[in-house]
Structures are given as C-alpha cells and as structure tokens.
Amino acid sequence: MSLKVHNSLTRKKETFVPLTPGYVGMYVCGPTVSGESHLGHARPYITFDFISRYLRHQGYKVRYVRNITDAGHFEEEGREAEDKITKKALLEKIEPMELVQKYTNLFHWAMKEFNNIEPNIEPTATGHIVEQVNMIEKIIAAGYAYVANGSVYFDVKKYALTHDYGKLSGRVIEDLLETTRILEGQEEKRDKADFALWKAAPPQHIMRWRSPWGEGFPGWHIECSAMATKYLGAEFDIHGGGMDLMFPHHESEIAQSTVCNNSTPAKYWLHNNMITIGGKKMGKSYNNQIKLTEMFSGDHPLLTQAFSPMTIRFFILQTHYRSTLDFSSEALVAAEKGLKRLWEAYEFLKKLDSKNAVPASTNLLDEELDKKILNLLNELEAFMNDDFNTAKVLANLFEIVPVINSIKDGLIKVDSIPATTIELMKTSFRIYLEEILGLKNTTENTETFNGVMELLIDIRKEAKGKKDFATSDKIRKQLAGLGINLKDEKTGDISWSS
RNA sequence: GGUCCUGUGGCCGAGUGGCUAGGCAGAGCUCUGCAAAAGCUUCUACAUCGGUUCGAAUCCGGUCAGGACCUCCA
Incomplete structure (x- = not known):
C-alpha cells in the first residue's frame, strides 16, 4: 500500500515517490515573528508535524526545514517600503531583533506545548541575506529581474512568456497583468504583477543590509527560495504551507527558483486549509484571531474556558487537513471530552495484561469481535496513506473504545480476545496516537x-x-x-x- | 469583476454511486450507597430544483447560500 498525497500543483492525489529513495526533503513556510501566533497558525505546524511523523514512521529519513521570517516583508507591497518588524519594534520601543527574539521564543514555546517535533533545520531570513542576494543576482543575470531606485523586481511578464506563472494557484497571467487595482508607489514596477526581490530601505528604516543595489532588505518570497535551495537542493520532495500562501508567495517561489535553478523546486505542494470562525477565516483581515496564549488561558470573550494544547491538537486532527475547520468554544469542548474518553481508554489498554489470558480455549474466543478489531486496526495505515486522513484514524480508534471499556468493566472477558490481538491493539494505539498523531498525556504526575x-x-x-x-x-x-x-x-x- | 472551493442531523465533522463514519450534545435502559464514569439502545442528515442510473449525499446542469484567493495573511 503506497502513500498518496494531494498535490496542489496538479490538483490530484498522486502516489508519493521521493526523489531519492528512502529520503524526504520537506520545506514548510514558518511564522513571521512580528507578533504572537494565533489559533490559525497552529494548523500548518500541527499538520506538517503529523505528516513528518508519518513519513518517518514509513521509514523515510526526513529532513524537515521550517524557516523563521524575521526580516519582515512589506506591510503592503508597493506602498511605502514598510517593514512589519521595524514598525512593531518602534511601537514596542525595542530593538527589532529583540522583538524577533521575543516572538520566536513564544512560538517555540507554543510548538513544544503542541508536542510538535522540532524541524531539523530552522533557518532565519536574517541569517541568509547573502544567499538571498546571490539568488537575486542570478535572477538579474538571467534577465528576469530589473533594478529600480535601489530596489529589485521580478519581471513576471517576461517570465510568463516562457513559463507558466500561475500553474500552482490557477492564476491567469492576463488577468494579473490587467488588474485594475491601483496602489501608490507602484511606479517603480514595470507591471503590477511584478513582485519585489529586494527593497531599498528609506533612511528611517532600522533593519537594513548592504547589497549591490544599495542598503535595503529582501522581499518576502526570496527567503524561502534561498533557504529551501540551500538546505534541500534545487529540487526537493515536499513544500508545505497554508492555502493562503499559494498566491502570491508560493507561485513566486516557483518562478524565482525556476529561473535560478532551472527546475521546479518542489515535486509535491501540500496546503492545509484555514481555521474559520463563524465561517470566516481567522486572520488579520477580519481581526478575529484568538492568540494561542489566550486559547491556553481561556482569557478571551469567545472562550467559555481554557483549552489545553492537546485539545487543540486533537480538534485539528479530527478534521482532514485540506478541509476548513470552524472554530467555536462548543466544538473545542466536544473535542476535549472526546479526547479524554479516548485517552482514558488508552491508559487502561496500556496496563491491560494479556499475557495471563488463556489463548488456547477457542470456545471462549469471540471470533467476530476479534475480526472486527483487527479490521479496524488494519485500516489505520490505509487511512493515513490516503492523503493523511487523521479523521478516519481517530474514528476507528474510537470504535475500539467501547471494547476496551467493556473489558475494563468486565463485560468482555480478556480471554475472549486473542492475546495477539490485545497486543496489536496496544501497539497500534501507541503508534497512531502517540508516534504519528503526536498526542500525549497532558498531566505528568510525580x-x-x-x-x-x-x-x-x-x-x-x-x-x-x-x-x-x-x-x-x-x-x-x-x-x-x-x-x-x-x-x-x-x-x-x-x-x-x- | 476574475479564478477556485464548499453547502451533511442541535454543534464539529468523515464520506465521491449501493454497505452504521466518528466525536460532542439529547432520550431511554443497565450497572450503582450516592456521584461520576462506563455499557447497551435510540431520535434529529445529506441546501434546492431538474437530469443521468436498476440505484446518488456521492456524477451532470440550473438556482440559492457561504467562503478562499486576486493586497499582508498559516
């Protein structure tokens, strides 16, 4: 049985075949550390955590790279060259790097709370200015970028003549070029669809680096291209991130890397869907975010109580990663109760001693039940192989919960199930709940x-x-x-x- | 306006042609000193209108509703 993943590039489920047998290179767009992470941010990092866990479980050696965007890109591209991080730093009256450090620490703390395994490499944008500059130089040399007033822009129109700009996001280049939206400060660009590779820093700008085009800072898209190329090579297996990054971010990454490396960067593009609230995406645009610290403390008007990181993780796992997930306090309460029931059954199962059970007396065996359990367990791998269907995995495990509880209550005799099946239940629960889905006991007592x-x-x-x-x-x-x-x-x- | 996606029972959500998804909530029963759990049983579905088919939540078309992206966004 082979793993199938939904590739955003082809909009199809494809059999996963790594470029190098046995190895997987995966790049996931990390956070911009100019502020606190909210519930919506939890989703991609939990999603790609269980994806990396599953790939490892399947025996792949995974190199998981997830960046930290600490250089800050434009608040609104085209208007004033305004750096998110610089702006916030001025507001908080601290050094930009102090700000970045603060939110990076907070992010790491939240990731740990979620029981996410750290990426193998977590490169920062500020630590890779040289690589980004080099890449921009290559793009200019190839003739796909131009310099204007100390800034560098990618020439989308030219690229589109020979390449398919829009193949990932389904964008039509003509529409992009004809867009009627007017922004200030666009005069430097030859075309509205062009995006910045490097932006000249105005005098008051704090975060600035020297470059062949003057002092400035890198555009948003180039960092991912530069760091992915550096650590995973010109071609790698998986590129992940939220669906909202498909355009323009990932589309532009493809264009940059294609020009630089003469190859499409990633073979499979995986995108998680959004967390919504009242049907609307949680995010800056609607100003409806609930910060992770607020989730964990319950200190928010929309929350009836605090929710543990594991409850949130479980809540996310109960839905397929490519579906939207609608948040409500009620839904979280349901998740919390469900997780508790599942976990308590698992705790009992762990302690269950099947060794003493008499395996021989076949007349005691409930063959039908045995068959049912084995079937439910056997399906787990197929579910994960089907584009990581964690919702179905949990549903099957839940179906076994009444069996475990009945054993606990003495309603089902332990020896009516073969010891081998009990052992398989134990290992399957451990592997799927703990190793793959990354759930853990929330309270560790001394x-x-x-x-x-x-x-x-x-x-x-x-x-x-x-x-x-x-x-x-x-x-x-x-x-x-x-x-x-x-x-x-x-x-x-x-x-x-x- | 363009491109795309979605609409499942009180809530959250699986599911793409025929088989109970699952969780939470509700009801009944059992167990029980009480309580809480737990077990068993059970009620609310597939937006709407048409079409294809022996058969559709699932395929096709229309309608209605919601959403995403097109600008920073996970």
Whole structure:
C-alpha cells in the first residue's frame, strides 16, 4: 500500500515517490515573528508535524526545514517600503531583533506545548541575506529581474512568456497583468504583477543590509527560495504551507527558483486549509484571531474556558487537513471530552495484561469481535496513506473504545480476545496516537503525588468497605474541589483523573 | 469583476454511486450507597430544483447560500 498525497500543483492525489529513495526533503513556510501566533497558525505546524511523523514512521529519513521570517516583508507591497518588524519594534520601543527574539521564543514555546517535533533545520531570513542576494543576482543575470531606485523586481511578464506563472494557484497571467487595482508607489514596477526581490530601505528604516543595489532588505518570497535551495537542493520532495500562501508567495517561489535553478523546486505542494470562525477565516483581515496564549488561558470573550494544547491538537486532527475547520468554544469542548474518553481508554489498554489470558480455549474466543478489531486496526495505515486522513484514524480508534471499556468493566472477558490481538491493539494505539498523531498525556504526575493518591484511594476503599460513606464522600468531594475526579469502577477499583 | 472551493442531523465533522463514519450534545435502559464514569439502545442528515442510473449525499446542469484567493495573511 503506497502513500498518496494531494498535490496542489496538479490538483490530484498522486502516489508519493521521493526523489531519492528512502529520503524526504520537506520545506514548510514558518511564522513571521512580528507578533504572537494565533489559533490559525497552529494548523500548518500541527499538520506538517503529523505528516513528518508519518513519513518517518514509513521509514523515510526526513529532513524537515521550517524557516523563521524575521526580516519582515512589506506591510503592503508597493506602498511605502514598510517593514512589519521595524514598525512593531518602534511601537514596542525595542530593538527589532529583540522583538524577533521575543516572538520566536513564544512560538517555540507554543510548538513544544503542541508536542510538535522540532524541524531539523530552522533557518532565519536574517541569517541568509547573502544567499538571498546571490539568488537575486542570478535572477538579474538571467534577465528576469530589473533594478529600480535601489530596489529589485521580478519581471513576471517576461517570465510568463516562457513559463507558466500561475500553474500552482490557477492564476491567469492576463488577468494579473490587467488588474485594475491601483496602489501608490507602484511606479517603480514595470507591471503590477511584478513582485519585489529586494527593497531599498528609506533612511528611517532600522533593519537594513548592504547589497549591490544599495542598503535595503529582501522581499518576502526570496527567503524561502534561498533557504529551501540551500538546505534541500534545487529540487526537493515536499513544500508545505497554508492555502493562503499559494498566491502570491508560493507561485513566486516557483518562478524565482525556476529561473535560478532551472527546475521546479518542489515535486509535491501540500496546503492545509484555514481555521474559520463563524465561517470566516481567522486572520488579520477580519481581526478575529484568538492568540494561542489566550486559547491556553481561556482569557478571551469567545472562550467559555481554557483549552489545553492537546485539545487543540486533537480538534485539528479530527478534521482532514485540506478541509476548513470552524472554530467555536462548543466544538473545542466536544473535542476535549472526546479526547479524554479516548485517552482514558488508552491508559487502561496500556496496563491491560494479556499475557495471563488463556489463548488456547477457542470456545471462549469471540471470533467476530476479534475480526472486527483487527479490521479496524488494519485500516489505520490505509487511512493515513490516503492523503493523511487523521479523521478516519481517530474514528476507528474510537470504535475500539467501547471494547476496551467493556473489558475494563468486565463485560468482555480478556480471554475472549486473542492475546495477539490485545497486543496489536496496544501497539497500534501507541503508534497512531502517540508516534504519528503526536498526542500525549497532558498531566505528568510525580511519583510522590501518585503515592499520595494511592493512599487516599486506599483510605476511601476501607471507608467504603465499612460503609462509612461520610468519609468516602469527603475524600471524593474534596479531591473534586481540586479538580481530581474519583471513579468507582465496576471491578471495585477506584480510578482517578485530573 | 476574475479564478477556485464548499453547502451533511442541535454543534464539529468523515464520506465521491449501493454497505452504521466518528466525536460532542439529547432520550431511554443497565450497572450503582450516592456521584461520576462506563455499557447497551435510540431520535434529529445529506441546501434546492431538474437530469443521468436498476440505484446518488456521492456524477451532470440550473438556482440559492457561504467562503478562499486576486493586497499582508498559516
């Protein structure tokens, strides 16, 4: 069974064949660290995290490159040469690099909270000015860029004569050239469709670098092309990012790299869809973002409570990555409850001892149930191979939850399922939930704490045995006040969760 | 205006020709000192109008509604 991915370039699902057998080079557009990440930003990084996890699980050696945009591109291209980062730094009265550091740290913290594995290389735009300048020089030499007043622009019209500018985003070049939209400061450009490779910095601009064309700063698209080329080569396997980056960002990347390297940079272009809120994209345009810090703290008018990073991760995993996902506090609450149920079943499954089960007595075996479980588990890989259908993976795992809970309650005897199947359940849950989907237990308790809990549970058990319900209820009630819930299991055991 | 996408039950969402998606919420039952869980059963679907087909949520066309991109955007 082979992996199929939806390639935005062809708008089709294609069998994934890496350029070099066994190796995958993947570039994902990272954040612009001029401000705090919001919920919408969580999606691509979680998406490409489980994609990289799955590729590794399939045995590929993955080099995952994700940049940090710390050079800042134009607030609105064509107007004043205004750098997002410089502007914000002035506002916060700090050094631009201080600002960049602050938000980079915050971003890294959030990624860790989401249990995202760090990329193998996380290059910064400011650290690759030389590479960008070199690339721009190559493009000028090839005749596809021109200099105007210390800025350099890519000549889209010329490129389009011999190349398909718009092949990724489905843009029609004639429409782009004929667009009627008028922006100020466009006089330098020969055509409205042209985009900046290098922008001359006005005197007050703080972030500036020397270049053959004078002091300035790089255009937005060139950094990704330069860094992807440097670390993954002229051609690599996967380029990822949000759908909103398809045009102009990725389209322009293709043009730049094609001119420089004589090849289309990435073989497969993968794009995640947006998180919406009330049906509208969460983002700057609607000013409807909810910051990740607000999500985690619950400190936002639209939130009825705080949501843990794992709840958000699970919420995102429940939807296919190419579908929009509509946010609401209600939907998050549902995700939180679902995850809790799934995870508690998994925790019990982990502890389940199948070794003592008698495997031989076939008359005890529930063959139908066994078959059902095996079938559900076997489908998991096919789902992931079908363009990473995490929603279906979770649905199947959920179907096994009642089986696990029934074993827990003694409604299904452990030995009615072959020990091999139990073991397979254990490994499958571990591999899919933890290794591939990247979910983890949110509360890590210390041994001391667990010991204290055990003691309390013992005391409560004794009290219950003596029908001293006053004591047993007191323990349960006070723990509940601390956010710890005790549950009397059917087997007589007492379990707890926080 | 151009290009493209979507419309599934109270909510979030899988699903592209015939088979219960799943989660959350609701109802009933069981278990239970109480509680919480859990198990079992169950109610609300496929925007709309036509067409193709033995058969359509799924394919085709019209209509309506929403959205994305075209400007920074994950």
